[in-house]
Amino acid sequence: MELWEDLIGNQVLATAVTGWLVAQVLKTLLDLALNKNFNPERLVGSGGMPSSHSSTVCALTTAASYRYGVSSFEFTICFVLSMIVMYDAMGVRRETGKQAKLLNSILLENPLKLNGEILQEKLKEYVGHTPLQVIAGAILGILLAVFMSQYYY
Numbered sequence: 001m002e003l004w005e006d007l008i009g010n011q012v013l014a015t016a017v018t019g020w021l022v023a024q025v026l027k028t029l030l031d032l033a034l035n036k037n038f039n040p041e042r043l044v045g046s047g048g049m050p051s052s053h054s055s056t057v058c059a060l061t062t063a064a065s066y067r068y069g070v071s072s073f074e075f076t077i078c079f080v081l082s083m084i085v086m087y088d089a090m091g092v093r094r095e096t097g098k099q100a101k102l103l104n105s106i107l108l109e110n111p112l113k114l115n116g117e118i119l120q121e122k123l124k125e126y127v128g129h130t131p132l133q134v135i136a137g138a139i140l141g142i143l144l145a146v147f148m149s150q151y152y153y
Contacts, residue, residue, distance in 0.1 A: 018079035019059030054137030057082035062145030
């Protein structure tokens with residue numbers, strides 16, 4: 001029982017989880033508004049607006065700055081992690097999504113047989129983020145952390 005109380009009372013963890021949760025819900029609602037249909041995969045899937053990866057790590061970093069200060073090793077670790085995650089989201093993961101989109105269009109025109117089976121499952125196209133999606137996620141995470149810090153201190 002003490003473990004759960006410690007987890008729930010952990011301001012830094014709660015802020016990071018809230019950053020992820022709010023971004024995923026917003027992403028799902030934006031997808032619903034744009035495509036006029038509910039896609040449950042958006043609730044847990046990567047890619048899209050805003051970046052839940054950016055929101056999570058920026059909420060984590062901001063919460064760590066409030067809790068431990070910007071000169072702490074906790075903040076330093078969170079900050080470096082945030083830079084890596086956001087760079088990766090705009091780089092490698094974004095390129096992977098572009099390649100998946102291209103391969104899906106090619107496979108739609110020319111179905112591919114692998115070991116006698118026709119490849120029918122589409123590759124996942126929403127895996128990375130545009131710079132705007134990453135910035136939006138970062139701002140969301142920072143604002144959530146600032147808001148939540150008012151209730152923990």
